Amino acid sequence: MTLRVNRRNFVAGGAALLSLSALGTSALAQEKRLRLLWWGSQPRADRTNKVSELYKTKNAGTTITGEFLGWADYWPRLATQVAGRNAPDIIQMDYRYIVEYARRGALAPLESYMPSKLQLDDFDPAQIEGGKVDGHFYGVSLGANSAATVLNTVAFKEAGIDMPTQKTTWEEFGKIGAEMTKAGKRKGYFGFADGSAVEPALENYLRQRGKALYTADAKIAFGVEEATEWFDMWAKFREAGACVTPDIQALYKDTIDTSPLTLGKAACDYAHSNQFVGYQAMVKDKLALTNYMRITPDSKGGHYRKPSMFFSVSAQSKVMDQAVDYINFFVKNPDAAMILDVERGIPESRAMRDVVATKLDETGKVPLDYVAGLGDLAGPLPPPPPTGAGESTLVLRNIAEQVAFGQISPSDGGKQLVDGITQILARG
Numbered sequence: 552m553t554l555r556v557n558r559r560n561f562v563a564g565g566a567a568l569l570s571l572s573a574l575g576t577s578a579l580a581q582e583k584r585l586r587l588l589w590w591g592s593q594p595r596a597d598r599t600n601k602v603s604e605l606y607k608t609k610n611a612g613t614t615i616t617g618e619f620l621g622w623a624d625y626w627p628r629l630a631t632q633v634a635g636r637n638a639p640d641i642i643q644m645d646y647r648y649i650v651e652y653a654r655r656g657a658l659a660p661l662e663s664y665m666p667s668k669l670q671l672d673d674f675d676p677a678q679i680e681g682g683k684v685d686g687h688f689y690g691v692s693l694g695a696n697s698a699a700t701v702l703n704t705v706a707f708k709e710a711g712i713d714m715p716t717q718k719t720t721w722e723e724f725g726k727i728g729a730e731m732t733k734a735g736k737r738k739g740y741f742g743f744a745d746g747s748a749v750e751p752a753l754e755n756y757l758r759q760r761g762k763a764l765y766t767a768d769a770k771i772a773f774g775v776e777e778a779t780e781w782f783d784m785w786a787k788f789r790e791a792g793a794c795v796t797p798d799i800q801a802l803y804k805d806t807i808d809t810s811p812l813t814l815g816k817a818a819c820d821y822a823h824s825n826q827f828v829g830y831q832a833m834v835k836d837k838l839a840l841t842n843y844m845r846i847t848p849d850s851k852g853g854h855y856r857k858p859s860m861f862f863s864v865s866a867q868s869k870v871m872d873q874a875v876d877y878i879n880f881f882v883k884n885p886d887a888a889m890i891l892d893v894e895r896g897i898p899e900s901r902a903m904r905d906v907v908a909t910k911l912d913e914t915g916k917v918p919l920d921y922v923a924g925l926g927d928l929a930g931p932l933p934p935p936p937p938t939g940a941g942e943s944t945l946v947l948r949n950i951a952e953q954v955a956f957g958q959i960s961p962s963d964g965g966k967q968l969v970d971g972i973t974q975i976l977a978r979g
Contacts, residue, residue, distance in 0.1 A: 585873055587617040588632070589643035589860075590625035592807045592829045598894055602887045606880050613873070622805035626941060633657045638865040640874040644690050646681065646858055647936040647944070651979075653684035654938060659864040660687040664875045670883055673901040677932060681858045684935065690861030691878050694896020696825040697854050697922050697929065698751040700743075700843060705836035706818040710734035714839065715819075717928065721756075721784060721844040728793030731818050742793045743819035744811040745800040747785035748951035750944045752821050755843040756781060758853030758930060769937035769979065771972050779965030782954045786961050797955040807833055824918040825859045825896035831914045840921040842928050852928025859896030893918050938979035946971040 589599065596619045603615040618639070620628055626648070632638045633652075644652065652658050661669060671679060671691065682690035700715065707714045712730050715723070728742025746752045754764050756777075763772040788794045795811050803809050807829045812820035822830065824840060831838050842854060862881065864874045881887055888903040893915050898904045911919060947968060954964040 584614040584616055585641065585870060585877060586639035587615065587641045587643075588625075588629060588639040589617070589619050590622045591619055591643075592833070594829050594832045595619070595894055598891050601890045602881060605884075605886055605890065606877055609880075610876075615877075621809075633865070633867075636867060638867045640865055640868040640870055641877060642863045642865055643693075644861040644863040646861075647940045649682070649690050649861060649863070650684050650935045651938040651941065652863070653687070653689045656866055658689045659866045659868065659871055660689060661691070661864060661875065662688040668872070668875050669879050671900070674899045678858055678899050681932060681935070682861055690858070690863045691882060692858035692861055692896075692899045693882065694825055694859040694893065694898055695856050695922065696823045696859040696896040696918065697856055697925060698755060698843060699822055699824045699827070699840045699918075699921060701812055701820050701822050701827065701830055702839045702841060703812060703818045703834065703836050704839050706731070706737065706740070709736045710818075715841055715844065717842055717926070718848060719841075719844050720848060720850075721846060724844045725784075725788050725791060725793045728788065728819070729791045732792045737815070739816065741795045741799075741811070741817045743788075743795075744803070744817045744821065745785060745789070745794045745797070745951075745955060746821045747782060747955065748800075748948040749821045750947055751823070752843055753781055753947065754933075755853030756846065758855075759846045759850045763933055764943075765934070765937055765940065765976070767934045769976055771969060771976060773969070775962075775965045775969050777965075778968045779962045782951070782961035782964040782968075785951075786954065789955065797952065800955065801952065823859060823896075824921050825894060827918045827921075828892065828894040828914055831917075838917075840917055842925065852925065852930065854925050854928045855930050855932050856922060856925075857932055858899075897922055937976060939975040942975050943972045946975065 587599070589595070599617065603617065607613050607615060629642065638657065642658070665688070666672060669691065674692070678692045678695065679688070682688055682692055702714050704714065710731050712727060712734065715727060731742035732740070757763055757773050760777060762777060766772045785794070795817050799811055799816050802814065803811065807813055807826060810820045811817035813830065813833050827838065827840055842852060845852070862878045864871055868874055882898070883900055883903065885903065885906045888898055888906050889910060892907060893911070897919055898907055908919065950964045950968050950971070953959045954961055959967070
């Protein structure tokens with residue numbers, strides 16, 4: 552059984568999580584069932600449900616229930632459940648939140664289960680390290696991916712415009728977008744989505760400049776100058792008509808089905824490579840992937856290969872052994888791998904990659920080839936984002952929207968972004 556939860560006004564995730572330490576140690580017992588919570592689209596839910604059904608056929612008497620939400624709703628819901636001592640047994644966790652949840656005691660360390668119950672011997676060691684916090688292992692990577700630009704190949708062909716390539720600069724991308732919008736082949740159609748609030752795109756931009764979002768010691772790693780240039784670049788794109796208008800971008804709710812590309816409003820949008828399968832499932836036109844644009848033709852790329860997401864076990868769980876067994880099944884069973892495909896990323900298990908690679912359809916091969924072909928665009932994995940990084944993404948979105956709607960200038964936005972993130976990290 553899986554429930555789709557609609558968007559609701561929960562308390563801010565960070566605020567709810569802060570109250571965790573003040574609560575008692577009692578928890579709602581879940582002895583008779585295994586509960587899962589994840590973010591994602593309906594196609595991801597369908598695949599997850601199929602794996603759960605497969606697991607149940609091999610583990611008689613097991614009951615599995617699950618919920619899924621869009622990204623923006625997921626974190627307030629999870630924080631509320633954790634603070635309310637009603638956390639699911641298995642939590643889909645993100646790289647930017649794992650430090651915060653682990654240090655607040657919300658996640659169970661899993662190293663004691665390795666290798667007897669959690670058999671990750673053929674995982675890339677770097678991806679194992681990515682799931683560690685303060686020397687303890689809290690997250691099993693469900694796949695590898697990288698940030699990407701999603702392109703509607705049919706729309707480009709209709710307009711007679713060449714698609715961006717690995718060498719395309721942001722300046723050239725702006726011209727391509729303006730040409731696509733001006734072509735007018737589709738009513739109310741623009742060159743690309745507004746990416747000013749997309750944290751991975753900003754991070755990529757900063758990495759190309761030798762900067763980063765955060766330092767290893769939990770400080771902000773960029774300044775007002777870089778932030779202002781970022782917002783100013785997008786302001787020029789809007790002025791040129793290259794990207795969607797602010798009211799269209801405001802429809803996006805961090806879900807594939809609300810993307811300007813999926814809604815038929817733009818020829819390009821920004822995602823992680825594993826999301827390509829979900830996008831293609833919802834868009835009838837043939838899609839493709841390319842990297843984020845370069846600042847200059849000879850800029851080093853700002854990409855990196857990262858854990859797409861983790862499965863973690865709640866420290867509140869009363870069925871930890873079963874939860875670990877389910878996760879191991881999820882990442883190491885060949886039949887499960889065939890169901891999951893590359894929708895959550897390229898399998899971390901070498902054996903499961905071999906299983907999936909031989910059966911991938913045309914859609915599945917796109918993200919696999921994309922990540923494998925990044926070349927000089929890919930650099931080292933940054934340290935896990937510090938406590939407060941999740942809240943920082945909300946600050947970025949809020950300020951980016953204000954700049955887009957003309958409520959503040961790019962320079963004011965740059966200053967407010969740096970000040971806001973600095974204050975959040977100081978509290979953390």
